[in-house]
Amino acid sequence: MIAADGYILLFSRRIPYNKNMKRKTYRTNWKLLLPLAAILLLLLVLLLVMVRTVISMRTAKAVPTPEPTPEPTPAPTRVDLYAYYDFAETQQIPVYDHREDKLVLMDFEAYIIGVVGAEMPVAYHPEALKAQAVAARTYAFRKILRGGCASHPGAACCTNSKCCQAYISDARMEERWGDAAGMNYNTIAEAVMATRGQVLCYQGEIADAMFHACSGGQTENSENVYANAVPYLRGVDSPYEEPMRTQTVAVGFSDAVEKINAQYPDAHVTKDNIQTAVEIQSVYPSGRVKTVRLGDIEIVGKKLRTVFDLQSAMYTMETTESGFVFHVKGYGHGVGMSQNGANGMAQHGYTYDQILKHYYTGVTIEDDLNRMGNTPAPTPAV
Numbered sequence: 001m002i003a004a005d006g007y008i009l010l011f012s013r014r015i016p017y018n019k020n021m022k023r024k025t026y027r028t029n030w031k032l033l034l035p036l037a038a039i040l041l042l043l044l045v046l047l048l049v050m051v052r053t054v055i056s057m058r059t060a061k062a063v064p065t066p067e068p069t070p071e072p073t074p075a076p077t078r079v080d081l082y083a084y085y086d087f088a089e090t091q092q093i094p095v096y097d098h099r100e101d102k103l104v105l106m107d108f109e110a111y112i113i114g115v116v117g118a119e120m121p122v123a124y125h126p127e128a129l130k131a132q133a134v135a136a137r138t139y140a141f142r143k144i145l146r147g148g149c150a151s152h153p154g155a156a157c158c159t160n161s162k163c164c165q166a167y168i169s170d171a172r173m174e175e176r177w178g179d180a181a182g183m184n185y186n187t188i189a190e191a192v193m194a195t196r197g198q199v200l201c202y203q204g205e206i207a208d209a210m211f212h213a214c215s216g217g218q219t220e221n222s223e224n225v226y227a228n229a230v231p232y233l234r235g236v237d238s239p240y241e242e243p244m245r246t247q248t249v250a251v252g253f254s255d256a257v258e259k260i261n262a263q264y265p266d267a268h269v270t271k272d273n274i275q276t277a278v279e280i281q282s283v284y285p286s287g288r289v290k291t292v293r294l295g296d297i298e299i300v301g302k303k304l305r306t307v308f309d310l311q312s313a314m315y316t317m318e319t320t321e322s323g324f325v326f327h328v329k330g331y332g333h334g335v336g337m338s339q340n341g342a343n344g345m346a347q348h349g350y351t352y353d354q355i356l357k358h359y360y361t362g363v364t365i366e367d368d369l370n371r372m373g374n375t376p377a378p379t380p381a382v
């Protein structure tokens with residue numbers, strides 16, 4: 001870059017063209033000057049850019065930063081509710097088999113198939129079977145969420161209908177149905193898998209999906225049968241109880257004395273006063289007996305069911321020369337869905353969700369269980 005005489009070689013010496021020209025002249029060395037100028041220009045631009053960036057950064061810092069938007073509070077997760085024997089992960093539940101007297105780990109939906117098979121006649125309409133599947137699943141799921149079967153520690157549910165829900169195993173299906181077992185299983189499995197994961201909710205809570213065999217034409221307000229008034233367990237018309245399930249129970253006087261004294265000795269009923277000792281005192285608008293006088297005491301109408309093995313609390317009584325005759329309509333407690341009525345509605349074109357919403361006032365059908373992943377369809381029994 002630097003020549004021997006100290007001149008920067010941006011300019012090359014111009015050769016004097018005659019002797020008079022002593023003065024050193026130079027010509028511009030454009031080949032070197034231009035790239036150098038270009039580099040200088042580039043550096044200048046870079047400097048400007050840097051200055052600008054620094055200024056803008058300082059300006060940005062000077063502007064007060066807005067408060068960070070708080071993370072939206074996550075909706076209360078329901079996963080906790082599913083924490084039962086890793087149910088969320090495995091979708092298996094420990095079921096206490098009261099016949100075998102042991103705990104069995106079952107696929108949840110396969111268990112529901114066994115419940116529907118035991119709780120509803122398989123000949124019922126497919127839409128009624130679906131409604132039953134949702135009710136049975138809801139009932140079981142609610143039980144799980146509340147810590148499982150109260151009578152059998154460690155069990156989510158048990159197979160005893162007096163405690164949880166009835167259940168029929170594959171082996172007992174074969175015993176009961178013989179050659180039709182496979183076909184019946186598939187019919188039930190279809191209803192269960194078509195509604196897989198669906199449960200009844202009321203205002204976001206799992207509903208208490210009570211059901212009974214036959215309402216007698218009118219279901220009952222929950223508080224008239226049990227302690228609590230449940231907003232979705234209201235008495236409703238059940239117009240398609242076809243055929244209506246009825247029962248006639250005749251009890252001789254001496255038999256009646258014995259049966260009443262076995263349960264209510266303080267009623268002081270004897271063979272001398274029995275003819276006037278039993279009296280229906282009040283009846284609910286549904287037709288179910290509210291109170292009965294038994295000798296010296298008064299009991300609620302449904303309690304007479306256990307004394308005389310009546311199928312429901314919807315009964316009338318006549319006194320004959322030899323005893324009492326009870327005319328009973330319906331079968332079961334009368335709260336929630338009537339299975340017989342559900343079948344009737346299905347035969348009249350109602351779908352399972354319409355049936356459920358009819359019997360459970362104001363409920364929604366949610367598929368919460370599906371959020372946890374899919375359960376493989378259980379393999380047919382036969």
Ligand SMILES: [Zn+2]
Nearest residue numbers: 149158163164
């Ligand atoms: Zn139980």
